[in-house]
Every structure is written in C-alpha cells, then in structure tokens.
Amino acid sequence: MKLLLDQNLSRNLIGSLGELFPDSTHVATVGLATATDREIWDYAGAHGYTIVSKDSDFRQLAFLHGPPPKSVWLRLGNVSTSTALQMLVEQHEAIAAFGSTEDEALLVLPGLPSE
Numbered sequence: 001m002k003l004l005l006d007q008n009l010s011r012n013l014i015g016s017l018g019e020l021f022p023d024s025t026h027v028a029t030v031g032l033a034t035a036t037d038r039e040i041w042d043y044a045g046a047h048g049y050t051i052v053s054k055d056s057d058f059r060q061l062a063f064l065h066g067p068p069p070k071s072v073w074l075r076l077g078n079v080s081t082s083t084a085l086q087m088l089v090e091q092h093e094a095i096a097a098f099g100s101t102e103d104e105a106l107l108v109l110p111g112l113p114s115e
C-alpha cells in the first residue's frame with residue numbers, strides 16, 4: 001500500500017514510513033503542492049495511492065465518489081511531525097487493513113491520547 005501525503009503533513013515523513021508503506025510520496029514531490037483537493041483525488045486514484053491528510057477535505061470526496069482512491073483522515077490538529085509519524089506507525093495495521101477493503105473510501109483515525 002502506498003500513501004500520498006497531503007500538503008499539511010511534512011515531506012520528512014516519507015523517509016520514516018518507507019519500510020511500512022513503500023513507494024509512498026508527498027503531494028509536493030509529484031507536482032501537486034498547489035493542486036486542488038479534486039486534482040489530488042484524481043491523481044491518487046489514477047496512480048494507486050491512498051491519500052493521508054490532517055484535514056477533513058477529502059471526506060466529502062470519499063462520500064461522493066467512493067474508492068478509488070481511499071483517504072485516511074488523521075484527526076490530530078496542529079501537532080509535530082514526530083506525533084504524526086507515531087500515529088501512522090501505531091495505526092499501520094489498521095491502515096493496511098483499510099487498504100485491502102474494496103468498498104470503504106474513508107478511514108478516520110482519532111487523535112492520540114493526551115500524555
């Protein structure tokens with residue numbers, strides 16, 4: 001399963017996620033840094049990516065169009081890159097299971113518990 005990280009997530013996550021999610025990339029890396037949500041949605045669908053975002057932007061597209069692509073909504077708010085990485089690593093099995101379903105378009109991951 002390969003992820004397409006939205007602009008609101010750090011490009012630095014890609015290197016740390018390579019083992020769990022090979023061939024993942026960031027929207028800026030594929031020329032979509034200023035793209036609309038729909039352009040990102042269409043690109044992800046055409047290239048086999050699952051979109052990962054901290055915004056709810058892709059929720060409506062998921063409900064309107066269904067998969068592909070799929071979208072993962074990280075409900076983390078304004079957090080550090082390390083916190084976002086922690087969430088993705090801890091939830092990698094749930095994300096992988098979601099990726100293997102045919103009819104689900106949106107996975108909502110709640111924020112991490114307070115420390």
